[in-house]
Amino acid sequence: MERMRMSKKITLVPLIVSVILFFVPFFWFQFGEMDLGGDSSRLYFYDPVSYLSKASLYIVSPSSFGAEYLGYSNAPFIFFLVLLKAIFVSPSILICIFYGISLSSAFLFTYLSIKELLAAKENWLASTIGGLLYVFSPPTQDGWKHVLITYNHVFLSPLIFYLLLKYFKTANIRYIFVVVLITFIFSPNFSVSAAPAIFSFFPLSILFLIIYTKVILKRKIIIKHIVLGIFLFVGIQAFHLFVIASSIFSSGSDIHSTIFTEKGKFDRGLSYFSAIAPNIKASFNLMLVPQMKTIYFFSKIFFIFPVIIIIAFILKRKKTMLLTAIFFLVVLFFTTGNITNIWLSIYKSLFSVPGFSMFRNFHSQWVYTYVFFYALLFGQALSILIDVLDRRYRYGLTFFLIIIITLSALPIIKGNIANEVLWQSENVKSVLTIDPDFEEALSYMRSLPVDAKVLSLPLTDPGYQIIAGKNGGAYMGPSTISYLAGKKDFAGYDEFLGFKEIILQLIKDKDYEKLKKLLGILNIKYIFYDADPLIYNKFPSFPYENVRTVLPKNQKLYTRFIEELHLKKIKSINNKFFVFELPDEYFSPHVTIINRSVSFNNGILDIGSPLSLYKENNWAVAFNSSELSKNSLLAFDEDLRNINDAVLYPILTASKHTSPYGFPFVSWSMASPVYPFIVIRERNELENLSPMEEIYIDRTIFLAEKRIAELEKWGNETKLIGNVGDIGQLDVVWKEPSLLKAIFFQKYNYWEVNFLRYYRIIGTMINRIEKDTVSNSKIIADKYVINNALLKDKENLLRIIQSSENLSEQQKLYLLKLSMDMFSFFEDRLQVDIPALDNLDYKQSFLEKGDYSVYIDKRFIQEYGREGFSISTGGIVYLLDELTYETSWGKIPYTKTSQQDQNDFTIRFNQPPNLISPTSWNSFEKQTLASDAATISIEDDLRAVGIIREIADWQPKTSYLISFKYRTNGKRFKIVVFDDSGKKIDRKSTILQQNLYSQEWISYKSILTSSDNATLGYIHFLKSFDSDIFNKLKLGEGIAKIEIKDLSVVKIPTPKIVTRKIGQQSQNEKLPILTFTKINPTKYIVNVKNIKESYTLVLNDHFNVNWKLVDPGNEDKDRILSFLTRVIGRIGKTGVSLLGLHKESQVENVLKFFNGSVNQNVTEDIYINANTFDTWGKTSIAEYKHFPVNGYANAWYIEPKDMDGKTEYTLIIEMTTQKLLYVYLALSVCVFFFTLALIFRSIFRRI
């Protein structure tokens, strides 16, 4: 009787807890309220049908440029939601159900897992508390805020762990089949976007279960079951696993570069890891306290959990608990990182493993696995404690534990965590009830006929859209227009990729004509404007922080700004939502034939040049900023070249360079026995770096700077040789020690050796650059970058030596001299000759024979004026009067037909104005001041302010050349150049800071670039403090005195000069007539008529080599793969016909652009029908003439021979990876039904 009562309690209590947890979320929201926002949004709860059809079935992104996309892995889950929505109707209820399932299942299956591991009936209490600990543990509570689609792992991990545990205990394969089916429904959790959660949980969990089965249960593992399970899993996940695999292994894709390139592994991975690793505390993890958050005193009571665990180990020895503890410790090491330097170093080295960079945000990615194993271990430990405790204490302890867990979970229970105020908003809640006006606007957007992109205003920074709800809350997340209306929408500045700066600049300059042209080139036809004041005025900062510096400050001004754009209003909904249309003359259709193809040698940042040069809008430019070799198969109507000064330009570019690696963080002292191994690793890395690699200089400097970082961190423990005259001499005598010598005699633990190693790394780098670099201008630029880095290193090293606590003054002087001599040696080697600005040669090399026009930016001409400069070309000097002006250009009447391979184009500046001349010195020091010369003498510390002078006409983002001669008579002075915007809120930016030291007159020259918003610039000379030991280095006593002469600050002219080779003028009558039909976002049928000669076809979607142009009438008979594809296509066609998917595209309307030369058939999207297979195994044409244009789009240069000289034909533009998706999706569905059949079979067999 007692037993029966106990047994009922065992099943009832957890069940009641589970039911309570399920209903908790129903109290979070009012009826009709939803929280839909977040990074990946939860719009699929609101309208799963639209989400499935617009965003989950295709391999092309539904937003912005339409790049390749991984959202198709969500398809089964969204389909599952479609079914649930059909039952529950209300999205609000659906959300609550899902939250409820997550909470209750997470608890229930953790409870069951602990119970199974304990294998004793009286453990329900410990298991229940373990389950509650998993669900409510403070470190994971933040996960409930704006949950991602992959957050289902919170209950899937315990669920699958439990099912696998049951399998290993019973050998009943049905558990494996159920696991496989679950993984299909929740496939987003087994896709690449959930990789960190998968790899942090499943490998360790499965290993745990295998060891548990073999060592503790002493049962056999049935290999054939495991193999079958793996096959079924791979088969059921094929639709995304195999498709993503093709991306992973194709070089050039984003995912490939993240996994395999040095940039992905170290820059994005390791450097991020290194930045957060010092902040993660082992003590917080042990006591289950959230990291990097304010700790309330109440949370500190969680120390009770590790206490119970340790006491349990003292009380009883249990193998299962020991095994759990081992896995708990492994996960603890991974989630903490910062447990001893050795582990941190091993952890860092794991980042060289391809793919490990997914753990860059390691704590968040391991914490769920950690909490799960913590709960398992704690449940077992508590069970031991409960066994030994007296009944009263037992219930007292469990009651206490339940209370503290529940109290810490109050934010979840009360729903505060889901009902948060949106970040940086003025009290706008993240929960909203949908406004019917918005639903009408969304429906209108869905119905818009032109296949074009949309610009959503107000524009945000990161690509979020904000929609106000009726209850005063708001949605903040990815664009609803993209994900629910199926129009590729630009909702944020960041989504414009390379165009984002230009767009803001054009708005800032109020150059709306050029802005509209640019929007047209980006295939934007519609502008959606949400005028609700809540969504803009109540968000003073995020997500508008950056764009608001240029775009209107409030909704009232926004309305005025839109009026100034002169767009055509086509819809207004309740004076809240507006839709505007960009006039056709600006618009470039989604698929188009261009009448002018242009080759341009400059980057996308200079798209302003073609935008202002071409009046019509059906042109396309192939940008070529990285000096890629030109594809000889392509022919362009025009050749556009931006010409720069050959010497000055690389230096200017290099002066703006910043290293991606930052200053190094070091973990090991030179005295450590591990250090010699690090030396070997770094030596190998340096040897494997090639000067041809983009990262060569930055990485080498980074490794050299580690020597300085080591001295900064470990300098006090570093020894001194003490008798080295010069690092160059030490280089001759000091040999790399053997490993044993290095370990036992700490051969690297000397200041001078660190100097020497720095000297060798930098010396070798300069040698290799001089030897291996072909281009002279690159050598100059590289040297300039190195020189700038060395100047910073020099300052750092001098500071470290001076601030060292363990060095005597004499030792400091000795080290200062050594380091100064070393840097002087490099300064001599890196002499970068900055040319004078009064005679610059803008040369254009390798011009082909032809006619040219030369354009100069009108703003430049106006700035320098008639007297400022002269232009000569081919020996003829042109006067400004002879220029003709077109829009924003001055045109030189210049044509050249010679066959010379080099043509000079010279701009000569008569006398660039010295910006120092109109200003005067300010000083409190004893001084002698002239207009461009000054002498200051400083006698005591109190008056060390120095002298300051304003630089006239200081402009933002502009380069200046500063030059002067100086003599400091052995004392150390400093030059600082700083600027500010003149506004009180902005800080001053130091743009140059350098020490000056000399006995003789020295010439100083440097290039500097002003800050983004600066309008005032200052130059400041000041003395280093007397405490500066450097002052004692040579002269010792005496007054500090600096003499300066010939001071000049000159703005570096950067004229935009473009040569335009005029080819055969394209004639509209020669252009073919194109009609395109959109089948779906991955397929377009293009009908071309009236073909007389070669033309360029453009698809205005993100460039991707997998977009192919297929001739449906031509079977590819040369390749076996094409034959197989045709066979699969035929099978597919039969299957689709049998399923009755016969829907054909019905033309509803025909839209005409460019006077009918480009037409669009308006149709509805069709995901699959018999025609889907028309292109399978057919020949793709112009594959090698597929190239990117306009900075993002796809273009094909098609010659008559590509289509056997036909004058009319039909082509299909298709994203070929979509075909893989069809094949593997079919395979996955088959495996799903097969697995289902296996389950039924196993059930009926038992019966």
Place this chain on the structure above:
Amino acid sequence: MQLKIISRIIDQCKDNRRIKGSLLFLQKQKKTLLSLLVVGIFEDIVLRPTSSDLLTFSVLSIYIVFIFTLKIKSTFTFYICLFLLAISVAIFLFDDMAIAAEKAAVWLILFFVIGVIQQWRE
């Protein structure tokens, strides 16, 4: 495997008369030695602001040697863990960002690792 080799070496050493004598002496001084070790760790946590792997792993190596030579049970290791947890919690309650609390937690984790392996072998 490595642990087996170590214990075999120790067993062989035990046969040596001089080593036997030394071991006997060590066993007599067991409490003193372990107290010194614990005090040393306490000193490192509370008085030293930096952490050194050399020191940490030297102490842990000595403790592992003690486990074999002085026949220390896993229970004792867990008592050390409890002691370290007490230090960590005591400091943590007053200042959750204190370096000493973090150092104590790291010592605790390392001793916990030893304790778990020890108990598994027992």
